[in-house]
Structures are given as C-alpha cells and as structure tokens.
Amino acid sequence: METLRIGMFAWESLHSIKVGGIAAHVTELAETLASMGHEVQVFTRKGCYRDYDEINGVHYQRVDHDSSGDIVHQMNSMCDSMYDRFKSFKNHYGDFDILHGHDWHPVNVLCRIKKKYESPFVLTYHSTEWGRNGNYPGNWRGSDEISHREWKGGYEASQVIATQEQFKKEIQNLYKVPDYKISLVPNGIYPGKMEKDVDPDEVKTRHGIDPSSPVVLFTGRMSYQKGPDMLVDAIPHVLDNERDTNFVFIGEGDMRTHCERMAYDMGIKDSCHFLGYAPTDVLTDWMNTAEMACVPSRNEPFGIVVLEAWDACRPVVATDAINLIDNFSNGILSYRHSGSVAWGINYALDGLNGPYTKQMGINGNKLAKTKYNWNNIAKHTLDTYRRAMEI
Template structure:
C-alpha cells in the first residue's frame, strides 16, 4: 500500500514518545514492502530561510520518503500560541503535500494526534482516500477529566473533530479505547487497539556498563530506584518522592534517580526538599540512550508512578533493560505491567502503595528478577514492531473511504467529562 503519514514530530524533531513510535512504525511498514511518505516539520523557532523544507529519503531508512516542512513566517510560539501555531503548521504541511507530492497518490492517510488534524482531514477529503487516526492521548485525560481553560476546550474540540471524521480510529491500549469512546461519542467496538512497540536489543547493556552505572548513581551498594520520562504532573513523580522517606526507613541509604525533563522539574525539586530527601534524589535531566539503558539495568527497581498514562512505553523500555518493574495501574500501564507476573502495581496516587511495592521488590530480589524475566520474554510476541506493523496494515486495508463530512462543535460539559476520578 501507499501510505501518507502525518506527524508533528519525527526524527530529528522528537518531543516525546510519539515521534519514536511513528519512526519505528513506518520503518517496519517499509520493511514489509509498503510505500511510505511522512510529512512532518522542522524545528520550532526556525523558518524557511534558516531551515527550508526538505524532501528526500530518511537518513535511517532510505525506503521512507520524508517531507520536513518549514515553519511559516508568522511569529507564533508553541508555548504561547498553541492552537494558532498548530494551525500554521497544518497549513504549511498541506501546502507542501499538495505541491511537492504531485503525481503520488496514497491509498490511505494516517494522522497521529490532534496537532495534524487539519492537514490530515483536508488531504483525505481532497484525495478521496480513507483517513486513519491514532489518538495517542487526550486533553481531558491529561487534566483528569477537566476542560476548564479555553485552550483545553479548543484542543478537545479538535480531537473530537478528528475522531469523528476518521474512517478508522486507533488507540494504544484498551483503557485509551474506553476513554476515546466516552469523550467522542464513539462505539468502542469500532475502535482498534494497537499497542506501542519496542526493539528489545537496543536496551541490552554489558555488565561493565551496569556496574559503572551503579557506582555512578548509588555508590556503596545501596538500593537504587529509577524513574524516567517527561517531568509533568500527570507522570506522578511527586508521589514517588513522597513515598521515598518510607522506603528509606526500611532500607537506609536508598537513592532515587529521576531522568527526564519537563515543566514540573522545580516543583519536584521542592517536593524532595519538603519531604527531606533532596540529597537522596538526583535529577539527571535528559540522558543519552546508552546511559539511560545502563541506569535502568543497574536499578533495583524502576518505578513508574503515572497518574495518567495512555500506554506506558517506558514500561516496555524498562522491561527490555531487564529491570524489575513497579508501576501504577493508570491507563495502559495496567495492561503492560501484569501485577505479580511481570511487575508489581499500585493505584495511581497511592503513596503508601508505592512504598509497599518497592519494599516487596527490595525484600525479595530473586522474585523481582523472575518477574523481570517474564516481562522481557513477552516483549517480542506482544509488543514487537513486526506484529504492530501487520496489525496497522490490516486496519489500513479495511478502512472505508467515508469522504468529507460536516460536523458541528461538540458540547463540552462544565463538570468532569470522564466522570468521578
């Protein structure tokens, strides 16, 4: 099939897990013989003079054609003018696709998240081909069901439009399928679940690197906890920090390394001070892949305390590194980490539950290692990219070309759109 993929991030522009997901998926689709063109963007803050539009093969896989679209001249900032910035990006993508892909016609358009809704819907309408939309997360979910600001209501309405217009909707977990069905008035049986994937070998670490990481992060052989990902409130690292004093009372000297960047870093630093564990917590910032893999492999436990998590690719990465997993049951994490089998779980926001689960790991390292082994063993059959690419291609082939539709604005309740939380 000829597949046109639209994503607001794609290497070298990677903001979070979405960019890595799209990159891995299209490479696997290309390996299976599909003809893939990706439309993405240049770096934020650049323009056509400093970073002009490029059209050529992906440096990592020449079978993939990538259209990296320059930003428009308008002085719009992602941080200050999100919706206007997204509209401008969408217009630039649409112009580039219509003018530079002349003579090439896709069999399907695949949109990844709301930021590319406008160009994806327009291209599917103009070309008369099916529109597949993957909803990676929702605005309501990120805010625990509340849409209290004008920006949140704007984003939600674009998500609603994309989900209602798409000929096939995909989510990364059963939990997200239920969330999307509730938010956008869709039949859950018509929403496909395709998990995110992992390439396990990328996370293999030699013993020397593991030992070096332990000396670096936890000298003296003390227990080492690790958490990684974006430092945002919904990731729940504040709950892990609150649980750390209880863990240290049972296991003196325990250290926590938090890897990643985000808007809540200073809040988390203050949280560590408030709970008198600041000297026991290292905020490592962004770590290169090899250093992150070494940290995960060296950890006594990797703790993922998310309050909201559509899928939880971090759990797959930790499992690929062979780390014992302790994770909340938020969203997709409850599907990735099977309590008592591939890790230990706790309810989102449950500080005592975090401490108890970590205590269980540290008290019985042999059982923790066995759970880690089972977690790693299921990566290939359940979360391997070849399996995911086959399932995605099946969705492409089955999607009908519904054609343009006109929809009104969604009615947004003043209360919690996901119900009590």
C-alpha cells in the same frame, strides 16, 4: 500482499524534531512498514534538518512552520505547510492509498485533505487533553481547542487506533467514537533497543551513588499525568524500609522544579537525582543499572517505559493506570497514591536478595519480544488501514 503508499503525519519523529514518545512510535512503525515493502512518506516538521531524506527505507517530507505564538497557532501553521507539501507530492507522484495521523497535531491537515480529495485517514490517539492535564469533571485545566481537534479527528477519521482497552474507554467517554470505528493496536519496541552491556558500579559511582545501593528509575515527562510527585512523596516510606535506596529521575517538564522542592523540604534530596533531559546513551545506561523502574502515572494511554524496562530485563513497579502488567508476574501494580507506590517498591526491594524480583524482569522481557514487537504491531496497523480503505 498489496503494496501500499502510506502518508504518515506527525509533529515529531526521531529524524526531525523530537518531543516525546510519539517520535519513536512514528519512526519505528514507519520503518517496519517500509521493511514489509510498503512506501511510507512521513510528513513532519523540519527543525534543523533538510527538507527531504530517505532513512531506513522511510521518506521524510519535512516542513517549516511559524514557531511563534502558542501551540495551537504553531500547529495551524504546520498543518498549512503540510498541506502544501502533500499537494505538491500528489501532483508529481500520484495518490496515496491511506493517510495516518498521530495525535491531535495534524488533524486540521488531514481533514482538509479529506475534504479536497476524499482521502480516508486513520488517527492514532497517543493521549487526550483530559488525560494530560489530570482533569476530572468541574476541574478543567486544558485547552478547549485541542480537545475539539481530538474530537474532530475521531469524528472525521475512517478508523481510530487506541493503544489499550482502558485508553479506548477514555476516548469513547470523551469523544463518543463508536465501537466499530476503533481498533486496539498497542505500542511496540525493537527487541534489544534498551539492552546494553554496562558496568552498574561505574554508572552509580559516576553520580555519587554507592555501588551497593539499589536504584529506582523514573523516566518520562515530569508532568502531573506521569506522577513524579507521587513517587517523591513515596520515598520516605521506602527509605524507612531500605535506607540506602537512591532515586534517579530522567526527564523534563513543568513539575521538575516542584519535585526538587518537595525532595528538599522532605529532607530526602540526597537520595534523589534529577538529571533532566538525558540523551539515549545516558537513558540506556541507567535502564541497565537501576534495580527497577517505577511508573507512577495518574493517567497512562499506554506506558512505553514499561516495554523499555522489560527490554532491559528490569522489573516495573507501576500504578494501576498501566494495563500491561500481570501483577507479581512481570511487575508490581499499586494504587494511584504514594503509600501504595511505596509498598510496591518495598516489595520489589525485599525480593532483590531472592529470585522473584529478577524473574519479573525476565518474564516482562519475554512478553516484550513476543506480543509487543513491531512486526506484530505493523500487521495489526495494516489490518486497520484496510478497514479504513473499504469504507
């Protein structure tokens, strides 16, 4: 197998500034590629870290940038710093075989490198500005500049990666990326990443929840795209069915205060626990304590939380924005409104006294270990790299 030198560009990783799901994707994909014998240099932001580290076989080239102004200004500065770092590396150590950018943030530096050195690059879309803002025709609330960079990245890239079929269609509808140029490569997870031996009774008691009460877990960004308000709106319909159910929300975002106010106004605040940002150990405690996870997304490029729940053998109730679930086999699919979400949760709660709710989590765990393990994902990514290098 040919050994590749891969330059990966991302605004976050687990070993630099961490913002969201891109961090785990970049880090775990890079580590898997390195374990296969490839050289991976990750260009990312410095934060409070050192300029350079080698961690788990991956080289991290971290850069400073101007953190003032809006996100577009910050990414302009980051791209300038990444370009200088890339040019210095290239002058000292030679060429890269392929470059790989993640989302819109590094598009400017990738296009600049392509123009100067004729270097092919692959771009993975992790979301779109349209999807993040829940927009529909005539209801645009996002950034035109960010959308332009998403289009520009798809236009300039030799190959584009989408994480699932529905998201591929979204990208093509928005940015007209031709079919021959786009590959489907799903997200992945390390087997056992979320699995943890915990005492569920102790975790619940610590947060004032009766150990016998079932818990529904939401984890992710508290944003319109992810639908936490839809879950809050569903809660009274669940409490009518199972009055002692509790709902734990882990994550920050612009909708957290709104959701807390909704819970207060609806008289259900005692059943809701908004924990905000939580470190990994707290997240894994709850993922292994909750009876199920709920993913009420309005728009979802992939849904890594589904894999995380399956890794802990937890069933998932999700909207049909998620394309990973085989309905009634490894989870429950609902429509994208609160009444349907409530129906799905009630169906799973009703099955807690029998085998079928638990079996959905077990079935999901098997799928996560086979189809969505990082070795499979890395092999598909390498196939995409080779197609890009042939152009």
